[in-house]
Amino acid sequence: MLSITYNHFFILSVILFVIGCLGLFLNRRNMILILMCIEIILLAANINFVSASIFLNNLDGQIFSIFILTIAAAEAAIGLAILVVYFRNNGEIDITKINELKD
Amino acid sequence: MFVVGTFYFFAIFLIFSSLSVIFSKNPVNSVLFLVLTFLNSTFLFILIGAEFVGIILAIVYIGAVAILFLFVVMMLDIQLIDIVFSVKKYIPLAVLFALVIISEIIYLTVVKVVKGNILLEPSSINNTEAIGDVLYTKFFIDFQLSGIVLLLAMIGAIVLTHIYKPSIKRQNISHQNSVTASERVSLHNPKNGEGIDA
Numbered sequence: 001m002l003s004i005t006y007n008h009f010f011i012l013s014v015i016l017f018v019i020g021c022l023g024l025f026l027n028r029r030n031m032i033l034i035l036m037c038i039e040i041i042l043l044a045a046n047i048n049f050v051s052a053s054i055f056l057n058n059l060d061g062q063i064f065s066i067f068i069l070t071i072a073a074a075e076a077a078i079g080l081a082i083l084v085v086y087f088r089n090n091g092e093i094d095i096t097k098i099n100e101l102k103d
Numbered sequence: 104m105f106v107v108g109t110f111y112f113f114a115i116f117l118i119f120s121s122l123s124v125i126f127s128k129n130p131v132n133s134v135l136f137l138v139l140t141f142l143n144s145t146f147l148f149i150l151i152g153a154e155f156v157g158i159i160l161a162i163v164y165i166g167a168v169a170i171l172f173l174f175v176v177m178m179l180d181i182q183l184i185d186i187v188f189s190v191k192k193y194i195p196l197a198v199l200f201a202l203v204i205i206s207e208i209i210y211l212t213v214v215k216v217v218k219g220n221i222l223l224e225p226s227s228i229n230n231t232e233a234i235g236d237v238l239y240t241k242f243f244i245d246f247q248l249s250g251i252v253l254l255l256a257m258i259g260a261i262v263l264t265h266i267y268k269p270s271i272k273r274q275n276i277s278h279q280n281s282v283t284a285s286e287r288v289s290l291h292n293p294k295n296g297e298g299i300d301a
Contacts, residue, residue: 004110004151007212012114012147014208016121021200023125025193032130032176036137039168040121043144046160050153059237062156062230063245066238069156069163070249074256076168080175081260087179 009051016044031093035079042072109150117143130176138169155231 023037046065053061087093120139127133141164148157228236238246291299 004107007216008110008114009147009151010211011208012117014204015118018204019118019121019125025196026125030130032172032179033125033133036124036133036172039137039164040124040140043141043164046156047144047147050148050156051151054151054153059233062153062234063238063242065156066159066234067245067249069159070253073163073168074252076171077256077260078263080171081263084175084178085263093179 006051006055009047009055013044013048013051016047017041020044029094029096031083031095032080034095035076035083039072039076042068106150110147113143113146113150117147131173134169134172134176137172138165141165141169153230155234 020037020041023040024034027033027037046068049061049065049068053059053065083093086098117140120136120143123136124133124140127136141160145157145161145165148154148160293299
C-alpha cells in the first residue's frame with residue numbers, strides 16, 4: 001500500500017538542511033542571503049519536528065516547532081537590524097570586508 | 104494515493120524553490136522564492152494534519168519575516184553578485200559533512216525506523232485545541248520565556264536602528280527640571296530713554 005511515512009519527511013528535511021548549508025558555503029558575499037539560508041535550515045528543523053510529532057502521535061514536537069518559529073523571528077529581526085546599522089556606517093555589506101576588529 | 108501524489112508535488116516544489124533562493128542573482132527574487140518555500144511547507148504541514156503550525160508558519164514567516172527581508176533588501180543598495188564558487192577549498196569540509204549526513208540517514212531509515220502512521224479517523228479534539236491544552240499548562244514557562252525573547256528582540260531592533268539627530272527639537276524633561284531661574288531670567292533696570300542690550 002502506498003502511503004507517506006516518516007521517512008519521506010525525514011529525507012525531505014535532510015535535503016532542505018543540505019540546501020541551506022550549501023547556500024551558506026557557496027555564497028560568500030551577500031549577508032542577507034546568509035540570513036535566508038539560516039531560515040531555510042530552521043524550516044528543515046521545523047519539518048522534522050512536526051512530522052515526527054504527527055507520526056509518533058505526540059504533541060511536543062509541534063510545541064517545539066512553535067518555539068523555533070519564535071526564536072527564528074527574533075533572530076531575523078535582530079540580524080536585519082544589525083545589517084541595516086552596518087550598511088548605514090559602511091555603505092556595503094560585503095562580508096569578506098568585515099574584518100575591521102582585526103586591526 | 105492522492106495524499107502521496109500531493110506530498111511529492113509539494114515536496115519537489117519546495118526543493119526547487121529553496122534551490123532558487125540560493126542560486127538566483129537578484130536578492131529580491133531570493134526573498135520571493137523564500138516566500139514560496141514557506142508556502143509549500145505550509146501545505147505539507149496541513150497535508151499531514153498539523154494545521155495550527157502550518158497556519159502559524161504562514162502568518163509568521165510569510166507575513167512578517169519574509170516581508171522584513173523584502174524591506175531590508177529594498178532599503179539597502181545591493182549590487183548583483185555571482186556566486187563565488189570555489190570547490191577546492193571546501194572538499195574536506197564537504198566530505199565530512201556528507202559522511203555525517205549519510206550516516207544519519209542510514210541510521211534513521213534502516214536501523215531505527217520510526218513506525219507510525221497518520222491517524223485517519225477524525226479525533227474528537229482538533230489540532231489547535233490540543234496544542235492550546237498543552238501550551239498553556241505543561242509548557243507555560245517556556246511560553247512566557249519565548250514572549251520575553253520576542254520583547255528583547257523588539258527592543259534590540261529599535262535601539263539598534265534608532266537614529267539620534269541633535270537637530271531635532273524635542274522635549275528633554277530632566278533638562279527642563281534641572282534649570283535654575285538664573286539661567287533663564289535676568290532682571291534689568293533700564294535708565295530713562297535707554298533700552299537694554301540683549
